[in-house]
Every structure is written in C-alpha cells, then in structure tokens.
Amino acid sequence: MNEEEQRYEPRPIERKWQQIWESERTWEVPNPGEEGYQPDKPKAYVLEMLPYPSGEPHVGHLKCYSVGDAIAHFRRRRGYEVIHPMGYDAFGLPAENHAIRTGEHPRVATDRSIESFREQFREWGVSIDWTREVSSHNPEYYRWTQWIFLRLLEQGLAYREEAAVQWCPKDATVLANEQVVEGRCERCGTLVEPRRLKQWFFKITDYADRLLADFDLLESWPDNVITMQRNWIGRSEGAEVIFRCEELELDFEVFTTRPDTLFGATFFVLAPEHPAVERMIEGTENAEQVRTYVAEAMRAPTEQRGSAEREKTGVRVERTVTNPVNGERIPVFVADYVLMEYGTGAVMAVPAHDQRDFDFATAFGLEIRRVVEPPEGADELPEDQAFVSHSDREVAINSEQFSGKPSTEVAVEVVDWLEGRGLGSSAVNYRLRDWLLSRQRYWGCPIPIVHCPSCGVVPVPDDQLPVELPEIEDYQPKGQSPLETATEWVETECPGCGGPARRETDTMDTFVDSSWYFLRYLDPRNEELPFDREIADHWMAVDQYIGGVEHAILHLMYARFFVKALADGGHIGVQEPFINLFTQGMITRDGAKMSKSKGNTVSPQEYVERLGADTARTYICFMGPPERGGDWSDEGVEGVHRFLSRLWRLAREVQDRTDSGAAPASQPEAEVRELLTKAHWAIDKATRDFERGFQFNTVIAAVMELVNECYRLKGELLDDEREGAAAALRFATSTAASLIFPFAPHLGAEVWEMIEGGRLWEQPWPEPDESLLSHETFTLIVQVNGKVRAKLEAASDLGDEELLALARAEQRVIEQIDGGQVVKEIVVPGRLVNIVVR
C-alpha cells in the first residue's frame, strides 16, 4: 500500500456521498397521504432558524446547522420521520442599502447570496429536504404573507393609527419598539428620534397574557429566553385611579402598582407629551415656561431621557388635582421622568415610597409623607431614600381607616373602596407595545391595502394577491417609502368602488415574513392557501428549534403571536410554534466577536475546502457545550481532523486485514471482550448524552475513546488467527462510524460502507448490549477518613462484609488505621468503602 492510499482525503469522500444524497433524494419526506408516507412512524420537526442571505455563510451558520443536523440524524435513526427544511429570510435592509450604493437590484444580490448559501449547505452535507425550500422575497411566498396580514386585519389584529413612533434617521424608517436598543436603532446604532406618523400595527398586546401563560405549554426553553420575554411583556398588577382637576372638570387616570400608598401621594406628574398638558396650562401664569420645558424635553434624545441617574427636572403647573382617597388638592408638575409610553402618561407621586418621586420631591422641596412602616422592632429607616418594601410585614400609617393594617391588605381594600365610588379599579399594565410593522423601505413585502378617497382603507381582495413589488429606479429613502416613485403601481383602482385610489406604499417589517415560514415549509407549493391545515397540524409544532439567542425577544415572540392569531382564526391547531428551543452560543476568535473590521473572521468555506466539512462540523460540536459558545482554535480543528483521519485509517486497515464473514467470538478472549465492552460503553454513553440534551462534545469524546481503544488493541487482534478477534475489531470500527455519523456524516457513511456495506443512515441507532455493560468486577475505592488510600478489583457480587474484609486486608489501609480506633465503616456497593478512624 502506498502513501497516497493511507491518507484521509475528505473531499472525494464528501463529494461522493453528497451526490448520492442528492440523486437519491435521501432526506425528502412526504406529507401524509403522499406516496411513501409512513403513518406508523412518529414525526419530528427539526428546524434551524432560516438564514438571512447576505454575502456568504459564516461560522455562526455552520454551528447552527451542524447542531441541527446532528439532531435530525439522531432522530431519524431513532425511528422518527424527520422533516428538516431550509429557506431564506430574503427581504431586508442590507440588500437594500447595497442597492442604494451600487444601483444593483436587491433581488440580484439576494439571489446571488442565496445561491452561495445553498451551495455551502450542500457542501456541508446538511440533510435538508430541498423540495420544501422557500424564500420570503418570492411572490409565491409573500402572497401568503399578505394573505395572513388580511386575516389579521379581519380579526381586528391589524390596525392603522397615527402614533408617536421611533424613527431611525439613517435607515429612514420607523422601528418597532423591539428594534430600539438603548435609544438606538438595533440595526445601525443610530440614535432614534420621535415622530408622529400614521402606521400599521399588529395588536400583539391583546395576547400579552396568553404569551405569558403559554410558557407552560413549552417543554424545554432556556430560562433566560423565557425571562427576557417575560420582562419584555412586563406585566404588572395594580390599580387605575382617577385624579380629578376640579377647575377644568378634567379626569386623569393613573396606573399604580401600590394603591396602598395612595394616602402618601403629595403631588402629581404629567409626561411632557401628555395630550392634556396644553389644556392644563392654558390661561395660567407660567404657561410659557411649561411650553418651553415641554419643547426641550421632546427634543432630547430618548436615550438621555431614559437614565435613572439623571437629575430630575420638571416644571410646576398652576393647577391642582384631587386625591380621591382623602380629597386633598395636590400640586401638578410636568416632568420628563414620566414616560408617555407606559401606563397613562401621568403618575401620582408618592415620594416616601418611590425612589424617583423621592428624588423629584427632594429637588423641588415637596412634602414627603410616609404611609407605610415596617413592623416594630425593625431597623431604623434611612432618611435619604424612599422606603419601597411591600409585603405582609409592612403596616399602613397615616391612612385614615386603613392605618394599622398590613400593606398588602390595604392595597386590596383601597381598590375596593375606590371601585365602590367609581374612582378607580384594579388594573393590569404591560410594558409590551403593539408591533409596529410599517417600514418606509423598498425591499420588503408590500402591505396589501388600497387607500380610496371615498371608501377609505380598503383591503386588497384575496384573488388579487400577491400585490407584487414594482420595479423602481431609485432606492434612496426620502422620508417616505421609495415605492411612492412607482407612480403606475401606486395609482390603482379601488377594489370597493372602482374609483381611482392609491396603494399603500409602506412595506412590512421583515419579522412578519419570518413569523410564519415554518408553516409554509410544510406545504410549500399550495396555491390555494398558505398551508393546508391538516398537513400543518400533522407536522406542527416544531419539536426542536435551533438558533441564536439574539432572537430571544423579536423573532421568537412575534412567531408565537402569529401562531396564536392563526389558531384563533381557525387556520391551525397549535398554540405554540416551538416546543423545544435551543439557543447556541457565539463563536469568537482570539476572545473577540468576529468582525470584518477586526479581521478575525473565520471562513467556513476555507476549512471545508482544506480539511473537509466533517472536520469543521465535528470540531464545532466538540469545542464545548454549544449553548455556551467558544473560541475558535486552529489547533483544535487540527486535532479533530487528526481524530477523523485515525478513524479512516483504522477502517482502511481493518477492511484490508479482516474478513467480512468473520463470526463473533463465542468464548471471548480478554482483548476481544475489552474492545467489545468499550464499543458498547461508547454506544451507551453517546446515546445517553444525545438524549440528555446537546452535550455533543462528550458524545464525540466517547467515540475518540473507542477509536483509541481500537488502536491500543488492534496489533494483537489483527495478528490473532481466531475469527472473534477480527469480528470484534470490525464491530468496534463500524460502531465508531455509526456514532460519529451525526457530526461527520460523510466519513461515517464511508467507513460503514467499507466495513459493513450498505447505507449507514438506513441503520437504526445502535443499542448497547447490557450484558457487556455489567461487569464481573469493579474498582473498589478504599478510603480512610474520606481519603483514597487504595484501589482494588473486587467481584461485583460481593456483600458489604466481604468488601470491608477486602479493604481492611490492604497493606496501606492497615498502615493508615494503625493504632486508631475504627468508629464507622461506610460501604457503597459497587463503588467504595470508607473507614473512619479516630
């Protein structure tokens, strides 16, 4: 045998199997009722978040699809009918910005990128059912995005309203609340500005409670994702209380989580944006001063306003409002620490028991009246801050008839009292805002609406869908949608009255496209509906969803909302799209996030070409627990490549030097038994670790141990004339191939074919032989006072007394006990003996 034949060359092996999978359509699965459908198999929907096609796939993609593919392969071989589709989230800003720079149509760049993604997925050997491929920028897809929009409109879940919205001046579009991070645009980091615009919204707030409650329907989601969504929804219970401005006969509703502190309300604050500010100041002496303050506050960037550390500012309004519980007239202020977006934009201020109100009262010299006290005997309260504790232990004071009662009780009773007089009621408030979906951009799904001067807002009838995106000359946004320039497209007929009308020129947020794609995969060529309900009900929900944690709020909450809305419309039978969620950690290089500007990017393609896809995929799964992320190391990749080479060379040698007809040994010799035991140990370990979650690093480590054991024993076994020796080696080698297959499918298939013949993926996942796992002897750990003093082989069937006798016979144990008195002896059967000596 020459050198060439001894070297593991991944490229030809990988090509060979990719071609087989492609020509044999190995990973395609039929829908119920279609040819080849196997009703007796349980289904498993394994799904990775669809990529946004921009440029070429990066390491994050490689990780996501390596992890997902390992799960898909494991499930298939465990007897599931696995649906594992792929698609592209193809609308979006980067392609449009590219178009603005180059003049190239966004579709061209997007399609080019999709081609590159498709090609790489094929080269990575990902087991995808390509018949189900979709892309959100194709009219065959977005037709149904529009259809769903219209259904939500019918269900009263889509509405158009003028609202103060967050505008990104750089991207020249409005943003959803979720897309504003610390006052900046989530995409480009530009400070956002407030603007008043008429925009389309989805009423996700209607689902706030169900989005919270249905966390119970999920099996396994990372806690941090659930927490993030929970915080984002921000449900808080409390009361709505009416404060009346008697002079103007104007009622103000405020929300409070602490109705028990109502007697401590010593002033009242309006947000600068509050619509009633002008009426309140009209005709008062300092009206102009208030107007100046409001104007300044409105101009300040959101980011600056949103800081708790900032000094409190505000201005007095020459009016009072009445505290409903005691009839007290309290002063009114306008201050920017009160936000229009939350609650009612007005608050009752209780400086004694709210830090912000305390800070404001201190700055403006206002009364701080304590109405809640800790029980007697508690520590002195600090004078320089608010006392916010609220439990059964605190007691109301200075609260008329409520004084002396526990503050939680008072909270309930005060609300009852208010309710009885029509001055308030219990209420729930959310941080969650409705989803603003309008975008003043070109490269998105057109909103299927026509504005008619006589009929108003008219939905485009279903049979006129899709509303296709027109071709335009100039992609540059000018504060309005670039679609405004497509005059011929904009000017249309009203579907209602037939008169001249104009099309809606805003497009949809791309998160709309990706909120239902997992349903289209199930029935991708349906021309009557986005998907057939029966088919969708068969495959849904997604059994395992895999993706980056950066989508914890945006995508994952929107998709949950969509599925609930579709369920309410009778289009689907599930309430939750993703039963199990796995969020992968980020891969860094030299400890830093990869970025082109830092020049520390890792190109998956480079590694795939040089070392093979199997190496790249296996390495990424071996780096550490995939949810944690890790640092890319070239030495580490080499190490994995070395391991795969070892397996391949082992297979080569075993194939050359053993017979396939070899019978298993009837009377196993020590080496044979050792090797078989290791193989079954590896099967057991790999299976358990797979089932435990995503600890692929330990699965791979077990296979490495098995291969190491083969190397250790193969010298003797290959020289051994008896048939059992060869059979054991063949079994161990093909088992290693079988177990590594989910990570290195090409090599796994190749080695299996070399040793066993046939198609590895058609083989069920191996089962460990229990009889080989239970040992006749075990290593007994002998401790004296909890310290290991000896290790010895003991028969597994020995009783406690016999184990103790063995332990006490050990020389080193005798020395340690020497002279002392044995106080206690602990025996853990099958593990250890601990002798306690004084």
Added chain:
RNA sequence: GCCGGAGUGGCGGAAUUGGCAUACGCGAUCGACUCAAAAUCGAUUGCCCUUGCGGGCUUGUGGGUUCGAGUCCCACCUCCGGCACCA
C-alpha cells in the same frame, strides 16, 4: 439597581443521584520510525515536598452540613448576558 448564567490544570473543557476531581482534545516533554524533516505510532504531563517509597495540597474566596462536597446550604468576590426613571 433588578433578573438570569458562569468561575475546575498552561488552554478548550469532563465529572449522570453527594462517592476515584481533571475524561476527551489542544499545547508541552521524551521515545520509535527517518540520512533528516513532516506525517504517523507510543509514553509522560494539576501543584508542592521527596533520590526513591511515599506524603501534602487543589474545583473564585470564607464559613457550614456530611463518613464523604466541584456538586447541597449561608455570606462574599469576579466575569458574561439581559432589562432598567415601567409608576
């Protein structure tokens, strides 16, 4: 500030129910093969003391429970992620 998560060799990490701490990989050292190198195969590799036998120490820090703690409890430190004038 609030809510999560994590701290284990030179490095990435393992340890399933409270029972051998450091599996597997990287790196390093030595050896075999080679004229030589690469590749490959094999051995060693937590720290300290000791020529050796052996002994002591070690899972961020301090305490506790236990025959026995990386794992459980209490307090603290550090790092990472998320949220934050949310009334």
